[in-house]
Amino acid sequence: MxxxxxxxxxxxxxxxxxxxxxxxxxxxxxxxxxxxxxxxxxxxxxxxxxxxxxxxxxxxxxxxxxxxxxxxxxxxxxxxxxxxxxxxxxxxxxxxxxxxxxxxxxxxxxxxxxxxxxxxxxxxxxxxxxxxxxxxxxxxxxxxxxxxxxxxxxxxxxxxxxxxxxxxxxxxxxxxxxxxxxxxxxxxxxxxxxxxxxxxxxxxxxxxxxxxxxxxxxxxxxxxxxxxxxxxxxxxxxxxxxxxxxxxxxxxxxxxxxxxxxxxxxxxAAPAAAYERLRRIARALDVDWPEGLPYPELIRSLDPDVPLNAAFLNECTGLLRGxxxxxxxxxxxxxxxxxxxxxxxxxxxxxxxxxxxxxxxxxxxxxxxxxxxxxxxxxxxxxxxxxxxxxxxxxxxxxxxxxxxxxxxxxAELLAGREGEDFAAVVIDVDEKRPGSGTVQLREPAVRARCESAGGPAALPLGGLIRVRLAAADPATRTVRFAAL
Known part of the structure; x- marks a missing residue:
């Protein structure tokens, strides 16, 4: 990127x-x-x-x-x-x-x-x-x-x-x-x-x-x-x-x-269930992960400048926890x-x-x-x-x-006072426990923040390029939130 x-x-x-x-x-x-x-x-x-x-x-x-x-x-x-x-x-x-x-x-x-x-x-x-x-x-x-x-x-x-x-x-x-x-x-x-x-x-x-x-x-x-x-x-x-x-x-x-x-x-080592989850995410993002291709080789084949790949790589960081x-x-x-x-x-x-x-x-x-x-x-x-x-x-x-x-x-300081403005964003994470909630990444300015969707999960497709509206930017609480359009 x-x-x-x-x-x-x-x-x-x-x-x-x-x-x-x-x-x-x-x-x-x-x-x-x-x-x-x-x-x-x-x-x-x-x-x-x-x-x-x-x-x-x-x-x-x-x-x-x-x-x-x-x-x-x-x-x-x-x-x-x-x-x-x-x-x-x-x-x-x-x-x-x-x-x-x-x-x-x-x-x-x-x-x-x-x-x-x-x-x-x-x-x-x-x-x-x-x-x-x-x-x-x-x-x-x-x-x-x-x-x-x-x-x-x-x-x-x-x-x-x-x-x-x-x-x-x-x-x-x-x-x-x-x-x-x-x-x-x-x-x-x-x-x-x-x-x-x-x-x-x-x-x-x-x-x-x-x-x-x-x-x-x-x-x-x-x-x-x-x-x-x-x-x-x-x-x-x-x-x-x-x-x-x-x-x-x-x-x-x-x-x-x-x-x-x-x-x-x-x-x-990450449990098998973690890799199965990543395979599901790869399918959702149209990331080609051929059966039998080792995970490290898949990662080396991906261009992080491609939004779908960037979203997938963000999900891969979960394997590093622990x-x-x-x-x-x-x-x-x-x-x-x-x-x-x-x-x-x-x-x-x-x-x-x-x-x-x-x-x-x-x-x-x-x-x-x-x-x-x-x-x-x-x-x-x-x-x-x-x-x-x-x-x-x-x-x-x-x-x-x-x-x-x-x-x-x-x-929050960068975006304070810009509530109501619309931005282009990439959905880099979705909350499996809270449908319609996730994280988006803006290219300009360089911001990652929570995003909610009144339209449910369909409005926050993992890896999707969407438009979002700034709902809140509060430096006092260090909070930034967006709403999917």
Whole structure:
């Protein structure tokens, strides 16, 4: 789906910011840091734990959204002697700055994840660490967990190794710059290899039966002119970068499972009834799903710019519900899950590549670093593991609530005062329990909202292009509702 933006007037920006401040207060989300945390962060930034191994000559680069300063990962790719590829993947060593049981550790366990508001970011760690001393900013030596991942010519993993190292990123790129360089034929060897290895790993994902859903998501951004609300679907460069992160997360999961201790990100396989429901929806939307065609192959064949396909892909997100964290430590009576896999990836997987922004990654990193070095996993890590899944579940819920509330607010502000106007929309969801009720997606402005039909289910055909009338747009309650015509 093409990205479309609608700007909010400057006067509305101040009103939205005030609403966002009230939202943070209501959710008890505090941007302020206790003095003890700030003091400890300053001390840690000046005297971090530094590794003995020096890998600062390795020409790493980062790929992140423009303007980002909390850079968790950097990479270097090369051809492997004898054939295949070698990927070096450096991850910020947050544990080099966070003392177990200290003030930063306690505050991070309270925050759990970095939260993103349109006007403000609430980081997991003080910015002296997350956007400075621990961030893999170009030109700065940083302690890191450095993975070496050797791949065959087809992208299959033949070796995964990990060690603590001092690294230095040599350049910072964003997704658009990478994509332009590859598309225009101006990519240097590193970016060309990222595209090559990324595509090979996508083929490996296909062979495993894994899948990534290309569902466009709403995005809110503040600019000098006001707020922007649009749809954004990941491009190829986003996918290549994600494949390197996924590769590392799967290597980490295998390492921890072999050691009998760790933290996994799991997703159970969807029940057969869920796939039967999707088949019924596919028939209703005229999406051709031949008998015997695997679900992942069907998804790869669909163009999300086609409204009927977009509606079907939106329904497919239901298969991703149920993802969570599983801690295990078999030496202490906490068994590994019977099925440790992540159904969407068709492989065991661990979150370990975003420790500046996600609490659980620090614990997974510490397990992997100890196991790879042939050392005992630190007691503080083992003692913390059983509580981490519940902490992360709460953090995920709060992050989702924040994201949805922010989008709802900007949608309501965009449409306030336009009640009674008609819009073109696509029906992307219908409520099976409430006939005549569903969700529609507008292309202009980039809004998704509830829609009711006095004409019953026939007036809200899933995937249908319909006309709707704005019935309500209330910023105070963050509510938008449409009525089908």
């Amino acid at each position: 093409p990205r479309r933006k609608l700007r909010v007037k400057a006067a509305d920006s101040a009103r939205i910011n005030a609403e966002l401040a009230e939202l943070r207060a209501r959710l008890e989300i505090h941007a302020e840091w206790p003095e003890a945390v700030l003091a400890e962060a300053e001390e840690a930034a000046e005297r971090p734990r530094l590794p003995e191994y020096d890998a600062t000559d390795l020409p790493l680069f980062t790929v992140d959204p423009p303007g980002s300063r909390d850079l968790d990962q950097a990479m270097h790719l090369t051809h492997r002697p004898g054939g295949g590829y070698r990927v070096y993947y450096a991850i910020a060593d947050v544990a080099a700055f966070v003392r177990p049981g200290g003030a930063i550790d306690a505050e991070a366990r309270r925050r759990v994840e970095t939260l993103y508001f349109p006007d403000h970011r609430i980081p997991l760690h003080p910015t002296r660490i997350s956007e400075d001393a621990a961030s893999l900013l170009p030109g700065e030596p940083r302690p890191a967990l450095l993975w070496q991942l050797d791949l065959e010519a087809d992208g299959a993993v033949v070796l995964a190794d990990l060690r603590r190292a001092l690294v230095r990123s040599h350049r910072r790129l964003d997704y658009a710059a990478v994509q332009r360089a590859v598309d225009l034929g101006g990519a240097d060897e590193q970016l060309a290899l990222l595209a090559t290895v990324g595509r090979l790993r996508e083929e490996q994902e296909r062979a495993r039966g894994g899948i990534s859903l290309p569902v466009p998501e709403q995005e809110v951004e503040e600019t000098l002119h006001g707020y922007v609300l649009g749809y954004r679907a990941p491009g190829p460069a986003d996918g290549w970068n994600a494949q390197i992160s996924l590769l590392t997360g799967m290597a980490a999961a295998d390492l921890m499972l072999d050691a009998g201790v760790g933290l996994l990100r799991t997703l159970p 993802a969570g964290y599983r801690a295990f430590d078999e030496s202490r009576g906490l068994p590994a899950p019977g099925d440790p896999g992540h159904a969407a990836l068709a492989a065991p997987y661990a979150h370990c590549t975003a420790p500046l922004r996600r609490l659980g990654d620090r614990f997974a990193q510490e397990v992997c670093a100890a196991v790879a070095a042939g050392e005992d996993v630190p007691d503080w890590t083992r003692e913390a593991l059983p509580a981490v899944p519940a902490l992360m579940a709460g953090g995920d819920r709060r992050s989702g609530e924040v994201e949805r509330a922010c989008v709802d607010l900007v949608e």
